[in-house]
Amino acid sequence: GAVVSQHPSRVICKSGTSVKIECRSLDFQATTMFWYRQFPKQSLMLMATSNEGSKATYEQGVEKDKFLINHASLTLSTLTVTSAHPEDSSFYICSAGRPESSYEQYFGPGTRLTVT
Amino acid sequence: AQSVSQHNHHVILSEAASLELGCNYSYGGTVNLFWYVQYPGQHLQLLLKYFSGDPLVKGIKGFEAEFIKSKFSFNLRKPSVQWSDTAEYFCAATGSSNTGKLIFGQGTTLQVKP
Numbered sequence: 596g597a598v599v600s601q602h603p604s605r606v607i608c609k610s611g612t613s614v615k616i617e618c619r620s621l622d623f624q625a626t627t628m629f630w631y632r633q634f635p636k637q638s639l640m641l642m643a644t645s646n647e648g649s650k651a652t653y654e655q656g657v658e659k660d661k662f663l664i665n666h667a668s669l670t671l672s673t674l675t676v677t678s679a680h681p682e683d684s685s686f687y688i689c690s691a692g693r694p695e696s697s698y699e700q701y702f703g704p705g706t707r708l709t710v711t
Numbered sequence: 712a713q714s715v716s717q718h719n720h721h722v723i724l725s726e727a728a729s730l731e732l733g734c735n736y737s738y739g740g741t742v743n744l745f746w747y748v749q750y751p752g753q754h755l756q757l758l759l760k761y762f763s764g765d766p767l768v769k770g771i772k773g774f775e776a777e778f779i780k781s782k783f784s785f786n787l788r789k790p791s792v793q794w795s796d797t798a799e800y801f802c803a804a805t806g807s808s809n810t811g812k813l814i815f816g817q818g819t820t821l822q823v824k825p
Contacts (some may be wrong), residue, residue: 627811638801638815639755688755692811698743698762700811702755 598622599691601703608679608710616674616706618689624669625691629700630662633686645672679710713738715804717816724792725824732787732819734776734802742804744785745813746776749799758800761785772796794825 598621608614618628626647631639643664644652651664661683663675672691676683686707690700718733736742746758759770766778776787785802802816 629812636820638818639813641812641814644812690755690813698805698811699745699757699760700813701757702747704754 597693597701599689599701599703601687601689601706603706604704605707606709608708610680610710611678613675613677614679614708616676616687616689616708618672618674618691618703620670620691620701623691623693625672625693626669627692628666628672629690629692630664630672630674631688631690633688633705635686639688642674676708679708681710684708684710713804713806713814715802715814715816717800717802717819719819720817721820721822723822723824726794727791728823730787730789730792730796730821732800732802732821734785734787734816735783736785736802736804737783738804738806740806742806744776744778745803745805746770746774746785746787747801747803749801751798755801758787792821792823794823797821797823 600619602617628645630642632642633639641654642657645664645666647666647669653659666672686705688705690702692700714737716735744761747755748758749755758774759768761768761778769775774789778785800819803813805813
């Protein structure tokens with residue numbers, strides 16, 4: 596149990612366009628989901644915490660108007676990178692916490708975004 | 712400020728060698744600690760976790776970690792590594808008031824030579 600999926604796994608887009616990444620908890624309901632960004636050979640940096648039915652909480656330095664997060668249901672959170680630029684190219688990873696144990700997170704496989 | 716630090720950035724070992732990866736944390740209050748592994752091309756997987764109780768925690772694949780409160784450390788160990796342990800290892804922490812918000816260390820790349 597506790598499987599988290601992401602779609603798409605890879606996406607290439609042109610500069611100025613928007614890209615939506617989906618994160619789904621497949622076999623459990625997740626009241627809280629997290630979005631991370633991972634640069635090559637570096638650690639994960641938390642971008643935002645997504646709570647079902649409420650606005651996301653963004654970490655310092657993360658532009659909320661650029662990285663739109665929606666958590667419309669207990670199994671789905673989406674991250675939309677708006678007006679993407681080459682510097683937004685990165686590996687985006689989501690995770691989901693189980694309500695009974697929000698300390699333990701289950702990670703998705705990640706989405707490789709390349710902006711040309 | 713809350714932080715997690717991993718001092719070994721790149722470790723190279725031969726098969727059957729013993730492994731110890733360092734992790735130190737800086738946190739106020741109660742802390743929950745984790746080790747995650749990321750195999751090449753795969754997603755993060757939980758190796759083990761410490762919430763409370765016995766400070767020596769055993770995880771999957773023969774890994775263990777010891778929580779030493781006085782040293783603010785949570786080092787990962789394995790007595791005999793295998794080539795298949797080649798991966799990136801991340802130490803992470805969350806406080807009891809953070810609702811699961813994880814702070815990750817910088818990661819350690821482990822390369823095991825056959």
